[in-house]
Amino acid sequence: MNVSSLKKNLRPLSLVDSIYQTVLEAIVSGQLPHGSELNSVSLAKQLEVSRTPLREALRLLERDGLVQQEGNHKARVAEFSADDIREIYEVRLQLEAASAELAAKHISPDVLSALRSETDALNQHMGDVDWCEKAIAFDLRFHEAIAAASGNKRLKDEIHRYRLLVRSFCVMTGRQATLQQALNEHISILDALATGRPSAARKAMADHITSRLKEVLSRMTVTNKVPASK
Amino acid sequence: MNVSSLKKNLRPLSLVDSIYQTVLEAIVSGQLPHGSELNSVSLAKQLEVSRTPLREALRLLERDGLVQQEGNHKARVAEFSADDIREIYEVRLQLEAASAELAAKHISPDVLSALRSETDALNQHMGDVDWCEKAIAFDLRFHEAIAAASGNKRLKDEIHRYRLLVRSFCVMTGRQATLQQALNEHISILDALATGRPSAARKAMADHITSRLKEVLSRMTVTNKVPASK
DNA sequence: CGTTTGTCTACTGTATACAGAATACAAAAC
DNA sequence: GTTTTGTATTCTGTATACAGTAGACAAACG
Known part of the structure; x- marks a missing residue:
C-alpha cells in the first residue's frame, strides 16, 4: 500500500516538463534575453532532445506569455513594454x-x-x-x-x-x-x-x-x- | 459528419489551434463528457490529423484545466467536484x-x-x-x-x-x-x-x-x- | 478457489523523416 | 543603379515509425 504512494512520489517528470523548466529558467535568469530567437533545431540540439517535446514545451511557455510566436514562424522570447x-x-x-x-x-x-x-x-x-x-x-x-x-x-x-x-x-x-x-x-x-x-x-x-x-x-x-x- | 468541410474551415489557423478549438467545443458542448478518456490514436483518426498536433492541443487544454493527465498515461476530460x-x-x-x-x-x-x-x-x-x-x-x-x-x-x-x-x-x-x-x-x-x-x-x-x-x-x-x- | 506471475496487447512518449512555407541572395531586366 | 523575379537554403509544421511501459488476461502454483 505505501509502496504505490512511494512510486507516485518518485515518478520521473516527463521530458516536456523538464525542457519546460530548463527553458523557463534560462529565460527568467536572462540567459535567453528578451527578444532572442528560439530556433527549434538548434535549441533541440543544445538540450540534446528532439524537436517534438521541445515544441510542446515552447507552446506551454507561449501560453504563459514568456514566448511569442510571430505569425506561424520563429518563436522569440517575449519582450515587455x-x-x-x-x-x-x-x-x-x-x-x-x-x-x-x-x-x-x-x-x-x-x-x-x-x-x-x-x-x-x-x-x-x-x-x-x-x-x-x-x-x-x-x-x-x-x-x-x-x-x-x-x-x-x-x-x-x-x-x-x-x-x-x-x-x-x-x-x-x-x-x-x-x-x-x-x-x-x-x-x-x-x-x-x-x-x-x-x-x-x-x-x-x-x-x-x-x-x-x-x-x-x-x-x-x-x-x-x-x-x-x- | 461534415468532416471535410470542417477540415477546410480549419485551414487558415494552425492545425494545433484548430484541433484545440474543435476539442474544446466538443468538451464544453458535452459531446465529450466529463471523465471520458481521450485516446490519442482514435481521436487523431476521428479528426483526421496525426497525433503530434493533437498532443500539443491536448497539452494546451490541460493547461486550461479542461483535460487532466493521470500520471503520464491516459488523458481524460476533467471532472469537477x-x-x-x-x-x-x-x-x-x-x-x-x-x-x-x-x-x-x-x-x-x-x-x-x-x-x-x-x-x-x-x-x-x-x-x-x-x-x-x-x-x-x-x-x-x-x-x-x-x-x-x-x-x-x-x-x-x-x-x-x-x-x-x-x-x-x-x-x-x-x-x-x-x-x-x-x-x-x-x-x-x-x-x-x-x-x-x-x-x-x-x-x-x-x-x-x-x-x-x-x-x-x-x-x-x-x-x-x-x-x-x- | 485465490493468488501470483508471465505474456500479450495497446497506448503513450520520443525521434526522425518529409513536405511546404518563408527568407535571403543573386541574377536579370528595366 | 534600382527593382523585380527566380532559386536556394533554412526553418517550421505534420506525419509516421519506433521503443518503452502500463494494464489485462490467462496460466500455473499455492
Whole structure:
C-alpha cells in the first residue's frame, strides 16, 4: 500500500516538463534575453532532445506569455513594454490581493509565526554580505506561502504563473533600500493577517504590489535607454 | 459528419489551434463528457490529423484545466467536484470584479448603450420561444464586453479562460427564471458602469458571480445523483 | 478457489523523416 | 543603379515509425 504512494512520489517528470523548466529558467535568469530567437533545431540540439517535446514545451511557455510566436514562424522570447508590465501587475495585484484576503481567514498560526520570525531575522542581519540574496529568496517564499494559505489551489497556480512573468523582466537587482521597503510592506501584510482582517490584508497586499510596480517602472525608464530597436 | 468541410474551415489557423478549438467545443458542448478518456490514436483518426498536433492541443487544454493527465498515461476530460467549482468561481469572481471596476473607468458610452439596449430588448421579448438561447448568448457577450472594456488584454484573456471552464460544467440549461435573475443582476452592473462608480461596479459584479455560483451548486446537487463513481 | 506471475496487447512518449512555407541572395531586366 | 523575379537554403509544421511501459488476461502454483 505505501509502496504505490512511494512510486507516485518518485515518478520521473516527463521530458516536456523538464525542457519546460530548463527553458523557463534560462529565460527568467536572462540567459535567453528578451527578444532572442528560439530556433527549434538548434535549441533541440543544445538540450540534446528532439524537436517534438521541445515544441510542446515552447507552446506551454507561449501560453504563459514568456514566448511569442510571430505569425506561424520563429518563436522569440517575449519582450515587455511598460504597458505590458502595467497590465501584468494589474492582474497580479488582483490575484495576490485576493490571496491575502482569503489567507486572512485561513492561514495557520504556525505558518504565520514562521513568516514573521523569518522577517525579523532578516531585519536583524541587515548588514550581511548575502543579505540581498536572502531577502529576494524570502520575498518569493513569502508570496507563495500566502498564496498557498488562501486555500485555493487554482488561485495559487495563477499567482505562480504571474510571478514567473514578473521574474522574467524584473531582474531583482539587490538594491538594499528597495528590498527594505518591500520588507516593511510585508510586515503590514503580516499584521493584517495576524489580526484576521481580510479587507485590511487585501489593501496591504494591493499597496505592496502597486509600490513594487512603481519601483520596477522607475527602474525601467533608467536602464532601458534604447529598447533594442534594430 | 461534415468532416471535410470542417477540415477546410480549419485551414487558415494552425492545425494545433484548430484541433484545440474543435476539442474544446466538443468538451464544453458535452459531446465529450466529463471523465471520458481521450485516446490519442482514435481521436487523431476521428479528426483526421496525426497525433503530434493533437498532443500539443491536448497539452494546451490541460493547461486550461479542461483535460487532466493521470500520471503520464491516459488523458481524460476533467471532472469537477463541488469544491473545484467553488475554487474556479472564486478566481473568476476576482477577475470579473476587477474587470467591472476597471470598465467603470474606461468603458465607452457606445458600448454601454449597446449593452443596455440589448438588455432592454431581451426584457421586452420575454415570451419568445428562443428567448433562452438569446439570453444565454447575450450573457456571454455581456461579460466579454466588460472584460474588453477593462482595457487590460491579459485580464480579458484570463476571464475568457475561466469562462471556458465554467461553460464546460455549467450546461446553461435555459431555465427562464434563472436567466431573468441574471439579467436583473446585469442591469445593476450596467447602472454602476453608467454612473462611473468603480467600486459599485465591482460589488455588483461580485454579487452576480456569487449568485451564479449558488445557482450552479444547487443545480449540481440535484442533477448529479451518482457522480460516476466506479 | 485465490493468488501470483508471465505474456500479450495497446497506448503513450520520443525521434526522425518529409513536405511546404518563408527568407535571403543573386541574377536579370528595366 | 534600382527593382523585380527566380532559386536556394533554412526553418517550421505534420506525419509516421519506433521503443518503452502500463494494464489485462490467462496460466500455473499455492
